Amino acid sequence: MASIFLTGATGYVGGQVLHELVRSHPDYTIAALIRDGDVAKRIAEAFPKVRAVVGDLDNAELIEEEASKASVVLRKYPANLATWTGTDSFWVQISGASALAAGELASPSFKPGSSSSQVYDDVDDMAAIRSLVRAHPSRVVDNYVLDVAGQKASIKTALVLPPIIYGAGEGPGNKRSFQIPVLCKVALERGKAVKVGEGLSRWGNVHVGDLGRLVAALAEAGAQGKQDEALWGENGIYLTGVGEVTWEAIAQKIADKAHAKGLIAAAEVEQLDKPESDAVLPAADVLFGSNARSKARRGVELLGWTPAEEDLDAEIPRALAEEVERRGNQRQKPATVTNVEGFRAPTKPLLDNYPAIHRHYR
Template sequence: MVAVFLIGASGFVGGQVLKQLSQDHPEFAIRALVRDAQVGKRISDLYPRVEIIVGGLDDDLVEVESSRANIVLTYWVQISGASLLAARDLASPDYDVGLPSSKVYDDLEGRDEVRSLIRDHPSREIDNYLLDVGSQTPQVKTAIVFPPIIYGKGDGPVHRTSIQIPSLARVTLERGHGVRVGAGENRWGHVHVADVARIFTGLAEAAAVGRDDASLWNDDGLYLASTSDVSFAHLSNLVVKAASEKGLIKSTDIQVLSKEESANVLPGGPVFFGSNARGIASRAKELLGWKQTEHGIEEEIPRAVAEEASNRTGK
């Protein structure tokens, strides 16, 4: 029996991964780490076959549980972030928000370039650590997944919403008009939460059957997760359009935020709303047979705006 140790089952992506793994592989023995026993009970109620382990990331039991498992998610198979793709721009003294970039990373043909982004930035400690583990102990198979904008309603047991789209909708409703960072010509990739969870499932399946292709793991195990990319100006326009059509705002104006203003208005404004993070998920498509199966981001915006409006009114 394949033993899986899952860290982050209460999170947005982790919860979706739990749902997908439980659905696709009832034969897996899944143990999930949570900090709070009440959260653990919520997970157990939905997934009675999942064994709950209560503890923190600094507890010795994490090492014990990891040593017992065949597959560890999201520790050895680690979720990172597509802000990696903006790292060089963000480090430049000339960097400004909202500007376009023609740079598009490819995780298959351009894997060395993606890897160098990690190695050139020691502040990405976990990513660098995982690369070190993979090169120093190759019998341990590691992979890092870099999701861009994640959208969609999650199916996890606890947290079911992401950050960027809900935050843009929330600020628009609060202010009664749209916002964007700078010109908004910067672009990020995007992916539905269920689609990104399928990359994790694909990696778990590959590990479970003992696939040891060098191209899957360790130095080459760097997975971008974008299905396409979109400008933030377009996202702002879509949010304003949806909010206006629902009668939630009176103005269709869009306020331009400076770098400094965006840091105070939007979470991680200059990075998550003002930079470029464009990538092609060739590796998952080629090696795991991954493809987009969920609806696109444009279809998501009206639902996200309606949900944020409901959250504000408590209805």
């Protein structure tokens, strides 16, 4: 019987993955790392067959112990797996598509909100994607996964790089994404939508339901013991963008919908440049001003992944309505890097602290 160990089960993506695994594979034995005992009780109520492991991400000994029991490990943040000695174990790491922007973000000439013609294909451009990650040690999580892939043949790794994630999560904890809700929040507070710089930078996007199914498909491949080199290791990097759009277009969609609903006075988009963009939007350059363009073929061609959820256009009115409801339920403060729910501003320079960003916005 397949055994799965999952971290981040109360998070947006991790919760969706847990939901999908329980739905599609009730026969799996699943253990989930939960930081709080009360939350563990809620997990048990929602998913009676899931074993809650109470602990946190800093408890490397506990994580390594649970990982050693599992045939597949699904993680959102790495532990030291040096002592993980399981035979033919599978590790799926969820990171983020900002990896594709590492080059421009590190460039002195980078201008937030500018366009780029660089598009990464996760079949044809695998070597280029690996080289990009390797060229930027600041991508700590991603480099660690590649290190394990090259050094421990007994561990089959997969690295998943989601772009903008949208849609209502179906997990037991956080059901909200980050980027689109933040832009809706700021638009309602300022009376106009915003973009970073000219807003010409582009990111891919994927519905959380489709993303959950891709990760579940990888878990299933591991549970079945599939050893295909194209699936794992240095070849196992999965891009997940289904659509692609500029940040300017997203901002205009928010402005149009908010104005049509009478939430703002005019369907206007305000350009934010430094330092204002950094004060208004969390990690503005990375999450709203960079380019993460991709073609997601690997999951489709190797795992039969078929994205089927509604597109990003349907998310805008839903996210706006949700933010209006939230504003009615609590007193709001201006959106800054220190008070957006679920995000803590990095204490180290941004390019040295990517894991913190991934950890808080997923």
